[in-house]
Amino acid sequence: MKEVLGSALTKDVHDAWETAYWALANVLISREAALYKENSGWTTWRNFIVVRKNIESSEITSFYLKPTDKEPLPIFHPGQYISVKVDIPRLKYLQPRQYSLSDRPRSEFYRISVKKETGAGPTSGVNNPFGYVSSVLHDDTEEGDTIQVSHPRGDFFLTSEQSTHPLVLLSAGVGITPLMSILNTIVATSSRRKVHFIHGSRTTKARAFQDHVQTISKKHPNIQVTLFTAEPSDEDAEGVTYHHAGRVNLEALDLEADLYLDNKQTEYYVCGPEGFMSDTAAALKARSVPSDRIKLELFGTGGVPQ
Protein backbone atom coordinates (compact mmCIF):
# COMPACT_ATOMS: atom_id res chain seq x y z
CA MET A 1 0.00 0.00 0.00
CA LYS A 2 2.81 2.32 0.95
CA GLU A 3 4.49 1.70 -2.40
CA VAL A 4 1.33 2.64 -4.32
CA LEU A 5 -0.08 5.43 -2.16
CA GLY A 6 3.14 6.94 -0.84
CA SER A 7 2.47 9.95 1.42
CA ALA A 8 -1.29 9.67 0.79
CA LEU A 9 -1.27 6.65 3.11
CA THR A 10 -2.04 8.38 6.42
CA LYS A 11 -2.73 6.41 9.61
CA ASP A 12 -6.49 7.05 9.21
CA VAL A 13 -6.46 5.69 5.62
CA HIS A 14 -4.40 2.68 6.72
CA ASP A 15 -6.77 1.87 9.63
CA ALA A 16 -9.90 2.32 7.48
CA TRP A 17 -8.40 0.06 4.79
CA GLU A 18 -7.51 -2.60 7.33
CA THR A 19 -11.02 -2.53 8.83
CA ALA A 20 -12.66 -2.78 5.37
CA TYR A 21 -10.26 -5.59 4.32
CA TRP A 22 -11.08 -7.75 7.33
CA ALA A 23 -14.82 -7.04 7.11
CA LEU A 24 -14.81 -8.29 3.51
CA ALA A 25 -12.50 -11.22 4.25
CA ASN A 26 -14.74 -12.35 7.13
CA VAL A 27 -17.81 -12.25 4.86
CA LEU A 28 -16.01 -14.47 2.32
CA ILE A 29 -14.60 -16.82 4.99
CA SER A 30 -18.03 -17.37 6.56
CA ARG A 31 -19.67 -17.88 3.14
CA GLU A 32 -17.03 -20.48 2.26
CA ALA A 33 -17.54 -22.21 5.60
CA ALA A 34 -21.34 -22.20 5.07
CA LEU A 35 -20.97 -23.62 1.56
CA TYR A 36 -18.58 -26.29 2.84
CA LYS A 37 -21.12 -27.25 5.51
CA GLU A 38 -24.12 -27.14 3.11
CA ASN A 39 -22.25 -29.26 0.57
CA SER A 40 -20.90 -31.73 3.14
CA GLY A 41 -17.35 -30.83 2.17
CA TRP A 42 -17.98 -31.39 -1.55
CA THR A 43 -17.18 -27.98 -3.00
CA THR A 44 -15.43 -28.74 -6.29
CA TRP A 45 -15.59 -31.68 -8.71
CA ARG A 46 -16.12 -35.31 -7.80
CA ASN A 47 -15.60 -38.27 -10.14
CA PHE A 48 -18.66 -40.28 -11.13
CA ILE A 49 -19.03 -43.36 -13.31
CA VAL A 50 -21.81 -43.63 -15.87
CA VAL A 51 -23.33 -46.90 -14.64
CA ARG A 52 -26.31 -46.91 -16.99
CA LYS A 53 -27.35 -45.10 -20.17
CA ASN A 54 -31.06 -45.38 -20.97
CA ILE A 55 -32.81 -44.04 -24.06
CA GLU A 56 -36.00 -42.28 -22.92
CA SER A 57 -37.23 -40.91 -26.26
CA SER A 58 -36.09 -40.07 -29.78
CA GLU A 59 -34.24 -37.04 -28.31
CA ILE A 60 -33.60 -37.69 -24.63
CA THR A 61 -31.26 -40.18 -22.93
CA SER A 62 -30.80 -40.70 -19.19
CA PHE A 63 -27.42 -41.16 -17.53
CA TYR A 64 -27.23 -42.89 -14.14
CA LEU A 65 -24.19 -41.66 -12.23
CA LYS A 66 -22.45 -43.26 -9.24
CA PRO A 67 -19.53 -41.66 -7.34
CA THR A 68 -16.23 -43.52 -7.77
CA ASP A 69 -15.52 -43.12 -4.02
CA LYS A 70 -18.74 -45.13 -3.33
CA GLU A 71 -19.63 -42.74 -0.48
CA PRO A 72 -23.39 -42.05 0.00
CA LEU A 73 -24.61 -39.03 -1.95
CA PRO A 74 -26.05 -35.99 -0.21
CA ILE A 75 -29.81 -35.69 -0.49
CA PHE A 76 -30.74 -32.83 -2.85
CA HIS A 77 -34.00 -30.91 -3.15
CA PRO A 78 -36.19 -32.32 -5.97
CA GLY A 79 -35.90 -29.85 -8.85
CA GLN A 80 -32.20 -29.00 -8.35
CA TYR A 81 -29.45 -29.47 -10.93
CA ILE A 82 -25.83 -30.60 -11.07
CA SER A 83 -22.96 -29.29 -13.17
CA VAL A 84 -21.18 -31.87 -15.31
CA LYS A 85 -17.71 -31.75 -16.86
CA VAL A 86 -16.82 -34.22 -19.57
CA ASP A 87 -13.24 -34.68 -20.65
CA ILE A 88 -12.99 -33.78 -24.34
CA PRO A 89 -9.29 -33.71 -25.23
CA ARG A 90 -9.88 -32.05 -28.62
CA LEU A 91 -11.49 -29.06 -26.89
CA LYS A 92 -8.87 -26.99 -25.14
CA TYR A 93 -11.31 -25.11 -22.97
CA LEU A 94 -14.48 -26.67 -21.71
CA GLN A 95 -17.32 -25.01 -19.89
CA PRO A 96 -19.20 -27.24 -17.46
CA ARG A 97 -22.86 -27.76 -18.28
CA GLN A 98 -25.85 -27.85 -15.97
CA TYR A 99 -28.45 -30.61 -16.06
CA SER A 100 -31.46 -31.00 -13.78
CA LEU A 101 -31.57 -34.18 -11.72
CA SER A 102 -34.46 -36.14 -13.17
CA ASP A 103 -35.15 -38.69 -10.46
CA ARG A 104 -36.02 -38.38 -6.78
CA PRO A 105 -33.16 -37.97 -4.30
CA ARG A 106 -31.33 -41.23 -3.65
CA SER A 107 -28.11 -41.85 -1.77
CA GLU A 108 -26.70 -44.35 -4.27
CA PHE A 109 -26.92 -42.56 -7.64
CA TYR A 110 -27.95 -39.40 -9.47
CA ARG A 111 -29.79 -39.39 -12.78
CA ILE A 112 -29.71 -36.71 -15.47
CA SER A 113 -31.73 -36.87 -18.70
CA VAL A 114 -30.18 -35.02 -21.60
CA LYS A 115 -31.61 -33.86 -24.91
CA LYS A 116 -29.38 -34.26 -27.92
CA GLU A 117 -29.11 -30.93 -29.71
CA THR A 118 -28.76 -31.09 -33.46
CA GLY A 119 -26.10 -29.05 -35.25
CA ALA A 120 -23.59 -29.29 -32.41
CA GLY A 121 -20.92 -31.68 -31.23
CA PRO A 122 -18.00 -33.54 -32.72
CA THR A 123 -19.92 -35.20 -35.58
CA SER A 124 -21.50 -31.95 -36.78
CA GLY A 125 -18.14 -30.36 -37.60
CA VAL A 126 -19.43 -27.28 -35.79
CA ASN A 127 -17.56 -26.18 -32.67
CA ASN A 128 -20.65 -24.43 -31.38
CA PRO A 129 -20.50 -24.65 -27.57
CA PHE A 130 -24.32 -24.80 -27.40
CA GLY A 131 -25.30 -28.45 -27.28
CA TYR A 132 -21.69 -29.68 -27.65
CA VAL A 133 -21.50 -31.40 -24.28
CA SER A 134 -24.99 -32.88 -24.73
CA SER A 135 -23.88 -34.38 -28.05
CA VAL A 136 -20.70 -35.76 -26.49
CA LEU A 137 -22.76 -37.38 -23.73
CA HIS A 138 -25.10 -38.96 -26.29
CA ASP A 139 -22.53 -40.04 -28.87
CA ASP A 140 -19.21 -40.53 -27.08
CA THR A 141 -19.99 -41.29 -23.43
CA GLU A 142 -20.56 -44.94 -22.61
CA GLU A 143 -21.37 -46.98 -19.52
CA GLY A 144 -18.13 -47.26 -17.49
CA ASP A 145 -16.86 -43.81 -18.47
CA THR A 146 -15.97 -41.26 -15.81
CA ILE A 147 -17.32 -37.72 -15.70
CA GLN A 148 -16.99 -34.96 -13.12
CA VAL A 149 -19.96 -33.72 -11.16
CA SER A 150 -20.62 -30.80 -8.80
CA HIS A 151 -22.76 -30.79 -5.68
CA PRO A 152 -26.48 -30.30 -6.54
CA ARG A 153 -27.70 -26.73 -6.34
CA GLY A 154 -30.35 -24.34 -7.59
CA ASP A 155 -33.33 -22.56 -6.12
CA PHE A 156 -36.03 -24.19 -8.27
CA PHE A 157 -37.17 -27.01 -6.04
CA LEU A 158 -40.16 -28.35 -4.19
CA THR A 159 -40.25 -26.08 -1.17
CA SER A 160 -43.23 -27.70 0.49
CA GLU A 161 -42.44 -31.42 0.68
CA GLN A 162 -44.45 -31.89 3.88
CA SER A 163 -47.42 -29.76 2.77
CA THR A 164 -50.79 -30.94 1.59
CA HIS A 165 -51.84 -28.18 -0.82
CA PRO A 166 -52.12 -29.06 -4.55
CA LEU A 167 -49.33 -28.84 -7.09
CA VAL A 168 -49.50 -28.20 -10.81
CA LEU A 169 -46.30 -29.23 -12.62
CA LEU A 170 -46.10 -27.71 -16.10
CA SER A 171 -43.29 -28.58 -18.52
CA ALA A 172 -42.42 -28.59 -22.22
CA GLY A 173 -39.68 -30.53 -24.01
CA VAL A 174 -36.68 -31.51 -21.92
CA GLY A 175 -37.98 -29.09 -19.25
CA ILE A 176 -39.73 -32.24 -17.98
CA THR A 177 -36.57 -33.27 -16.06
CA PRO A 178 -36.79 -31.30 -12.77
CA LEU A 179 -40.55 -31.89 -12.63
CA MET A 180 -39.96 -35.63 -13.03
CA SER A 181 -37.79 -35.44 -9.91
CA ILE A 182 -40.58 -33.63 -8.05
CA LEU A 183 -43.25 -36.10 -9.24
CA ASN A 184 -41.14 -39.14 -8.32
CA THR A 185 -40.57 -37.62 -4.86
CA ILE A 186 -44.32 -37.14 -4.35
CA VAL A 187 -44.88 -40.79 -5.30
CA ALA A 188 -42.00 -42.13 -3.17
CA THR A 189 -43.20 -40.27 -0.07
CA SER A 190 -46.76 -41.62 -0.52
CA SER A 191 -48.00 -38.04 -0.41
CA ARG A 192 -51.79 -37.75 -0.78
CA ARG A 193 -51.68 -34.19 -2.15
CA LYS A 194 -53.36 -33.49 -5.48
CA VAL A 195 -50.86 -33.22 -8.32
CA HIS A 196 -51.47 -32.43 -11.98
CA PHE A 197 -48.50 -33.22 -14.23
CA ILE A 198 -48.99 -31.34 -17.51
CA HIS A 199 -46.45 -31.82 -20.28
CA GLY A 200 -46.07 -30.85 -23.93
CA SER A 201 -43.68 -32.07 -26.59
CA ARG A 202 -43.39 -31.53 -30.31
CA THR A 203 -44.09 -35.22 -31.04
CA THR A 204 -45.06 -38.18 -28.86
CA LYS A 205 -41.83 -40.00 -29.83
CA ALA A 206 -39.79 -37.07 -28.51
CA ARG A 207 -41.49 -37.25 -25.12
CA ALA A 208 -39.47 -38.81 -22.28
CA PHE A 209 -41.06 -40.83 -19.45
CA GLN A 210 -44.44 -41.21 -21.22
CA ASP A 211 -45.15 -44.75 -19.92
CA HIS A 212 -43.75 -43.91 -16.49
CA VAL A 213 -46.05 -40.91 -15.89
CA GLN A 214 -49.08 -42.69 -17.33
CA THR A 215 -48.49 -45.66 -15.03
CA ILE A 216 -48.19 -43.30 -12.05
CA SER A 217 -51.51 -41.63 -12.85
CA LYS A 218 -53.23 -45.04 -13.14
CA LYS A 219 -51.87 -46.21 -9.78
CA HIS A 220 -52.36 -42.99 -7.81
CA PRO A 221 -55.82 -41.41 -7.84
CA ASN A 222 -54.44 -38.13 -6.45
CA ILE A 223 -52.13 -37.68 -9.47
CA GLN A 224 -53.44 -36.74 -12.91
CA VAL A 225 -51.42 -36.48 -16.10
CA THR A 226 -52.25 -34.43 -19.19
CA LEU A 227 -50.09 -34.70 -22.30
CA PHE A 228 -50.04 -32.28 -25.21
CA THR A 229 -48.51 -33.34 -28.54
CA ALA A 230 -47.91 -30.41 -30.87
CA GLU A 231 -47.75 -32.54 -34.02
CA PRO A 232 -49.56 -35.88 -33.54
CA SER A 233 -48.60 -38.56 -36.07
CA ASP A 234 -50.66 -41.35 -37.67
CA GLU A 235 -49.41 -43.66 -34.90
CA ASP A 236 -50.87 -41.41 -32.19
CA ALA A 237 -54.27 -41.93 -30.66
CA GLU A 238 -56.00 -39.12 -28.80
CA GLY A 239 -56.77 -40.16 -25.23
CA VAL A 240 -54.09 -42.86 -25.39
CA THR A 241 -50.73 -41.44 -26.43
CA TYR A 242 -51.77 -37.82 -25.84
CA HIS A 243 -54.76 -35.82 -24.58
CA HIS A 244 -54.62 -32.57 -26.53
CA ALA A 245 -53.13 -31.73 -29.92
CA GLY A 246 -51.02 -28.56 -30.08
CA ARG A 247 -48.74 -26.78 -27.63
CA VAL A 248 -49.50 -26.66 -23.91
CA ASN A 249 -52.37 -24.21 -23.64
CA LEU A 250 -54.17 -23.40 -20.41
CA GLU A 251 -57.32 -22.56 -22.41
CA ALA A 252 -57.72 -26.30 -23.01
CA LEU A 253 -57.85 -26.99 -19.26
CA ASP A 254 -60.56 -26.65 -16.65
CA LEU A 255 -59.85 -23.93 -14.09
CA GLU A 256 -60.82 -26.00 -11.07
CA ALA A 257 -60.54 -29.66 -12.09
CA ASP A 258 -57.19 -29.20 -13.89
CA LEU A 259 -55.56 -26.05 -12.55
CA TYR A 260 -56.92 -26.20 -8.99
CA LEU A 261 -57.51 -22.45 -9.09
CA ASP A 262 -60.21 -22.78 -6.44
CA ASN A 263 -57.47 -23.55 -3.88
CA LYS A 264 -55.61 -20.34 -3.00
CA GLN A 265 -52.53 -22.32 -1.89
CA THR A 266 -51.95 -24.27 -5.11
CA GLU A 267 -48.34 -23.97 -6.30
CA TYR A 268 -47.30 -23.98 -9.96
CA TYR A 269 -43.87 -25.24 -11.07
CA VAL A 270 -42.96 -24.38 -14.67
CA CYS A 271 -39.94 -25.51 -16.74
CA GLY A 272 -39.21 -25.51 -20.48
CA PRO A 273 -38.37 -23.09 -23.27
CA GLU A 274 -38.26 -19.43 -22.24
CA GLY A 275 -41.36 -18.50 -24.26
CA PHE A 276 -43.25 -21.38 -22.67
CA MET A 277 -42.32 -20.24 -19.16
CA SER A 278 -43.17 -16.58 -19.75
CA ASP A 279 -46.45 -17.40 -21.55
CA THR A 280 -47.49 -19.90 -18.87
CA ALA A 281 -46.63 -17.48 -16.04
CA ALA A 282 -48.61 -14.72 -17.80
CA ALA A 283 -51.60 -17.06 -18.34
CA LEU A 284 -51.58 -18.01 -14.64
CA LYS A 285 -51.31 -14.40 -13.52
CA ALA A 286 -54.21 -13.51 -15.83
CA ARG A 287 -56.15 -16.11 -13.82
CA SER A 288 -55.24 -14.25 -10.59
CA VAL A 289 -52.43 -16.56 -9.42
CA PRO A 290 -49.90 -14.38 -7.53
CA SER A 291 -46.21 -14.55 -8.55
CA ASP A 292 -45.12 -16.11 -5.27
CA ARG A 293 -47.03 -19.29 -6.14
CA ILE A 294 -45.49 -19.55 -9.64
CA LYS A 295 -41.99 -21.10 -9.64
CA LEU A 296 -39.96 -20.83 -12.83
CA GLU A 297 -36.72 -22.69 -13.60
CA LEU A 298 -34.57 -19.79 -14.76
CA PHE A 299 -31.06 -21.23 -14.79
CA GLY A 300 -29.40 -20.86 -18.17
CA THR A 301 -32.17 -18.65 -19.53
CA GLY A 302 -30.68 -15.34 -18.41
CA GLY A 303 -34.08 -14.64 -16.87
CA VAL A 304 -37.57 -14.77 -18.22
CA PRO A 305 -39.65 -11.60 -18.64
CA GLN A 306 -42.39 -11.74 -16.00
Ligand SMILES: NC(=O)C1=CN([C@@H]2O[C@H](COP(=O)(O)OP(=O)(O)OC[C@H]3O[C@@H](n4cnc5c(N)ncnc54)[C@H](OP(=O)(O)O)[C@@H]3O)[C@@H](O)[C@H]2O)C=CC1
Ligand atom coordinates in the same frame (compact mmCIF):
# COMPACT_ATOMS: atom_id res chain seq x y z
N1 LIG B 1 -33.55 -27.20 -15.53
C1 LIG B 1 -33.77 -26.37 -16.50
O1 LIG B 1 -33.73 -25.17 -16.37
C2 LIG B 1 -34.10 -26.91 -17.77
C3 LIG B 1 -34.49 -26.04 -18.73
N2 LIG B 1 -34.83 -26.49 -19.90
C4 LIG B 1 -35.20 -25.51 -20.90
O2 LIG B 1 -36.08 -26.06 -21.84
C5 LIG B 1 -35.62 -25.54 -23.09
C6 LIG B 1 -36.14 -26.21 -24.29
O3 LIG B 1 -36.33 -27.57 -24.19
P1 LIG B 1 -36.54 -28.34 -25.59
O4 LIG B 1 -36.78 -29.76 -25.29
O5 LIG B 1 -35.42 -28.00 -26.49
O6 LIG B 1 -37.89 -27.65 -26.11
P2 LIG B 1 -38.47 -27.71 -27.58
O7 LIG B 1 -37.89 -26.58 -28.36
O8 LIG B 1 -38.37 -29.09 -28.10
O9 LIG B 1 -39.98 -27.36 -27.27
C7 LIG B 1 -40.82 -28.26 -26.57
C8 LIG B 1 -42.25 -27.91 -26.83
O10 LIG B 1 -42.51 -26.65 -26.22
C9 LIG B 1 -43.25 -25.89 -27.16
N3 LIG B 1 -43.22 -24.47 -26.89
C10 LIG B 1 -42.26 -23.59 -27.21
N4 LIG B 1 -42.64 -22.35 -26.81
C11 LIG B 1 -43.87 -22.49 -26.27
C12 LIG B 1 -44.79 -21.58 -25.72
N5 LIG B 1 -44.51 -20.28 -25.63
N6 LIG B 1 -45.98 -22.05 -25.25
C13 LIG B 1 -46.29 -23.36 -25.35
N7 LIG B 1 -45.44 -24.26 -25.87
C14 LIG B 1 -44.25 -23.84 -26.33
C15 LIG B 1 -42.63 -26.27 -28.48
O11 LIG B 1 -43.47 -25.88 -29.53
P3 LIG B 1 -42.84 -25.37 -30.95
O12 LIG B 1 -42.18 -26.55 -31.55
O13 LIG B 1 -44.04 -24.89 -31.68
O14 LIG B 1 -41.88 -24.27 -30.60
C16 LIG B 1 -42.55 -27.78 -28.32
O15 LIG B 1 -43.76 -28.39 -28.60
C17 LIG B 1 -34.14 -25.67 -22.99
O16 LIG B 1 -33.50 -24.91 -23.96
C18 LIG B 1 -33.92 -25.11 -21.60
O17 LIG B 1 -33.85 -23.69 -21.62
C19 LIG B 1 -34.79 -27.80 -20.17
C20 LIG B 1 -34.38 -28.71 -19.25
C21 LIG B 1 -34.04 -28.34 -17.96
